[in-house]
Amino acid sequence: MAVTERDPARDARPLSWIERIPGRYWLIGAALLVMPVFASDFVLFQIFGWTFILGIIALSLMFLGGYGGMVSLAQMTVAGLAGYMVAIFGESAISAISLNWPWYIAIPLALAIAVLFGTLTGWLAVRTDGIYTIMITLAIAAAFFYFVRQNYVMFNGFSGFNGVLPPDLFGVDWRGPKAFYYLTLFWAVICYLAVLYISRAPFGLALQGVRDNQRRMSALGYNATAHRVAAYAFAAVLAGIGGILLTWQSAQVSPGTAGIGPAIDVLVIAVIGGMRHPVGAFIGAFVYVILKTFALDALVAVGLAGERFQLLIGLGFLVIVFWSPDGILGLWDRWRESRGKDPLLDRGGEGP
Amino acid sequence: MTEAATVSDRLSATGTANALELRGVSKLFGALAALEDIDLTVRPGERRAVLGSNGAGKTTLFNCVTGDFLPTRGTIRFFGEDISAFPPHERIRRGLRRTYQISLLFTGLSVLDNVYLACVGVSRSRFSFLRPRRDDALVASAEDLVHVVHLDDARDTRVANLSYGQQRQLEIAMALAGAPRFILFDEPAAGLSPTERRELVEILNGLPDHMGYIIIEHDMDVALRVAESVTMMHNGRIFKQGKPAEIEQDPEVQALYLGGGHG
Numbered sequence: 001m002a003v004t005e006r007d008p009a010r011d012a013r014p015l016s017w018i019e020r021i022p023g024r025y026w027l028i029g030a031a032l033l034v035m036p037v038f039a040s041d042f043v044l045f046q047i048f049g050w051t052f053i054l055g056i057i058a059l060s061l062m063f064l065g066g067y068g069g070m071v072s073l074a075q076m077t078v079a080g081l082a083g084y085m086v087a088i089f090g091e092s093a094i095s096a097i098s099l100n101w102p103w104y105i106a107i108p109l110a111l112a113i114a115v116l117f118g119t120l121t122g123w124l125a126v127r128t129d130g131i132y133t134i135m136i137t138l139a140i141a142a143a144f145f146y147f148v149r150q151n152y153v154m155f156n157g158f159s160g161f162n163g164v165l166p167p168d169l170f171g172v173d174w175r176g177p178k179a180f181y182y183l184t185l186f187w188a189v190i191c192y193l194a195v196l197y198i199s200r201a202p203f204g205l206a207l208q209g210v211r212d213n214q215r216r217m218s219a220l221g222y223n224a225t226a227h228r229v230a231a232y233a234f235a236a237v238l239a240g241i242g243g244i245l246l247t248w249q250s251a252q253v254s255p256g257t258a259g260i261g262p263a264i265d266v267l268v269i270a271v272i273g274g275m276r277h278p279v280g281a282f283i284g285a286f287v288y289v290i291l292k293t294f295a296l297d298a299l300v301a302v303g304l305a306g307e308r309f310q311l312l313i314g315l316g317f318l319v320i321v322f323w324s325p326d327g328i329l330g331l332w333d334r335w336r337e338s339r340g341k342d343p344l345l346d347r348g349g350e351g352p
Numbered sequence: 353m354t355e356a357a358t359v360s361d362r363l364s365a366t367g368t369a370n371a372l373e374l375r376g377v378s379k380l381f382g383a384l385a386a387l388e389d390i391d392l393t394v395r396p397g398e399r400r401a402v403l404g405s406n407g408a409g410k411t412t413l414f415n416c417v418t419g420d421f422l423p424t425r426g427t428i429r430f431f432g433e434d435i436s437a438f439p440p441h442e443r444i445r446r447g448l449r450r451t452y453q454i455s456l457l458f459t460g461l462s463v464l465d466n467v468y469l470a471c472v473g474v475s476r477s478r479f480s481f482l483r484p485r486r487d488d489a490l491v492a493s494a495e496d497l498v499h500v501v502h503l504d505d506a507r508d509t510r511v512a513n514l515s516y517g518q519q520r521q522l523e524i525a526m527a528l529a530g531a532p533r534f535i536l537f538d539e540p541a542a543g544l545s546p547t548e549r550r551e552l553v554e555i556l557n558g559l560p561d562h563m564g565y566i567i568i569e570h571d572m573d574v575a576l577r578v579a580e581s582v583t584m585m586h587n588g589r590i591f592k593q594g595k596p597a598e599i600e601q602d603p604e605v606q607a608l609y610l611g612g613g614h615g
Contacts, residue, residue, distance in 0.1 A: 202472045202480040209458060209469055216456040219418060220473035220526065221444040230479060 032185055041177035049177075049249055051289045052184035055282035056191045056242035058269040060235040063195050066275040067204060068231045069211035072125060073263045074137040077144045078118045078236045079243025080258025084148065084155060085110030086164060086244050087253050093163030094156050103167035111240045118236020119229060126228040141263040149255035160254025164247050175248060184245055188282065191238050195278045198234070207231050268317050274329030283328050291316060369432030371396045371534045371564045372417065377426030379412055379588075386412040388588045390426070396533075399556075400566045401579035401596070405608075409588040410568045411453060414536045418450050419443050431533065445474060447533030451523040451540055453568075459512040463503055466511055467494040467525050474530030493529070501525040501555055517548035524555060535565040541574045553577050576600065584608075 036044055057079050064070045090106035092098040099106075121140055125133050148155040166174035166183070174183050198204040209217045210224045217224050247253045256262070265288065273284025295309035324330035372394040379387040387409045394400050402410050415421040417428060419440035428436045435443050458466050471490045472478055484491050498507050501521040506514060511522065520540055527535050537556075541549050549571065556567070556578040569575035575582070576596040584592040584605055592605055599605055 197483065198481050201483045202477050205465070205469060206472065206478060212458060212460075213456055215420065215440075216452075216458075217473070218440040219420075219444060219450055219452075219456075220470050221441050221530070222473050222478060223439075223441045227479075 044181040045177040052188035055285035058281035060238035072137040076263040078239040082114035082240035082243035083247030083253035087161035092161040114240035119233040122232020162252040274327030373429040401575040404585035408585040449527040449532040450536040470526035470529035537567040
């Protein structure tokens with residue numbers, strides 16, 4: 001915990017924010033920045049672009065689940081709604097419905113509506129706990145899916161919207177592989193740092209306190225319900241950003257974007273990566289994207305039907321949950337711990 | 353406690369409403385009456401001990417006052433305001449605090465962070481998305497409170513690594529966050545060593561005079577040294593109230609609680 005922690009040695013000269021960033025972050029940052037120099041357009045757009053987008057949406061779930069103890073299956077629904085709103089308020093190929101408003105109105109409005117929806121979802125969901133939170137958010141996800149599929153006046157029913165493109169800003173084609181890579185990387189970093197920062201701000205700390213002991217937090221003056229609803233609102237901002245980027249990447253949004261399958265996929269991503277730390281969302285998204293992209297070829301290569309790639313994802317999920325409930329982050333921690341153990345005494349090498 | 357008694361007398365004489373006023377408070381759990389028709393008045397600045405055997409209803413009384421339980425009947429007023437239907441956090445924000453019989457602390461956080469959380473809870477920064485700066489007033493308050501309960505050396509220690517006695521001291525620091533007007537201490541001396549008990553008495557007697565409290569305590573030595581008045585409870589009812597000396601010498605009380613067991 002670093003909020004109030006003070007190292008006397010540091011009190012003499014406070015470290016600048018640059019000095020406080022660990023070396024490995026600089027390395028990863030540098031590698032991601034120069035990635036377009038050696039990676040193909042496919043890798044940039046399809047692998048990393050998609051990873052960052054799904055990572056942002058899974059991050060919204062990680063924020064709720066990891067810090068707030070609330071597992072919501074409605075995060076993809078919030079993302080899908082943001083995508084729909086951008087298509088409706090902005091430009092799309094469905095000119096009969098899209099309003100063609102400028103991006104600086106359409107995008108903030110889309111985000112605002114997504115946040116409002118996320119907050120309402122939270123307002124309903126915080127009245128429940130555990131499995132019931134999952135059920136109520138799943139019900140909301142299912143209701144949204146069927147509603148947009150059957151509504152043709154506003155959501156264009158089964159077909160949804162296509163031709164939903166990023167705005168033509170600064171003369172850059174933001175859907176070009178390199179530009180889109182940097183666009184998604186930028187928002188992934190912003191969202192990641194925001195979650196990391198807020199987790200140690202009073203709001204984030206209080207949210208973790210509510211997760212650990214709601215009664216105690218009430219006895220300290222916190223309104224636990226309000227904190228939880230506010231957490232849903234913040235998570236909706238993240239999911240909304242992810243949803244808009246997702247719509248731009250595929251240039252379309254349809255009921256399938258926010259169906260039951262994708263809603264559960266977000267949970268799978270968050271669990272595979274690990275919900276203890278924001279980076280888990282991106283690790284999980286990367287594993288998911290790799291599996292989803294290459295599992296089909298791998299299965300065909302060994303003579304199995306390609307459409308069974310979901311089986312591989314399911315098996316991967318099963319193995320990770322079985323061996324490490326904390327996801328890949330948990331496996332990593334265990335490996336690091338085992339390295340520090342004395343093989344003869346079976347205990348940490350440092351100290352008795 | 354003569355001086356403290358003077359303070360509560362003086363505060364009452366100025367017309368300040370009673371710190372706590374319970375009228376006809378009952379709490380039923382099905383057919384079981386955990387509290388029955390409780391009338392209790394505590395003046396501002398007064399330090400009251402609530403004594404009684406296990407199951408007498410002492411902690412249920414605290415839970416009703418803090419809002420953890422809503423009373424089945426009756427009203428609770430805090431400095432004149434009817435708080436009977438308020439949720440716990442609203443009561444805390446009005447200056448009421450409590451400690452728990454079993455320490456409810458955030459064991460993964462440091463001592464200072466626990467107190468900081470308590471300070472933030474009764475401030476306007478509860479929803480702040482900004483991390484505190486090095487010169488943050490709430491961090492400074494938290495550091496002061498850590499000092500008040502003699503935990504300076506353990507300031508950055510994870511709570512899970514504290515001794516039981518230190519955890520009880522930390523509970524008190526958290527209850528003192530944000531200038532409370534009245535505190536409910538639920539068995540703060542339970543499980544403490546004689547040295548830690550002495551330290552606890554020192555901390556309680558060192559609280560500002562205007563800060564009243566009710567203390568539930570089985571250790572009569574501790575209770576009578578930190579309280580100016582005593583309320584005895586039995587089977588969910590109040591059956592005796594008075595000064596510590598009167599209670600100690602009351603034959604009925606002696607027969608029930610002090611008799612053979614209290615030396």
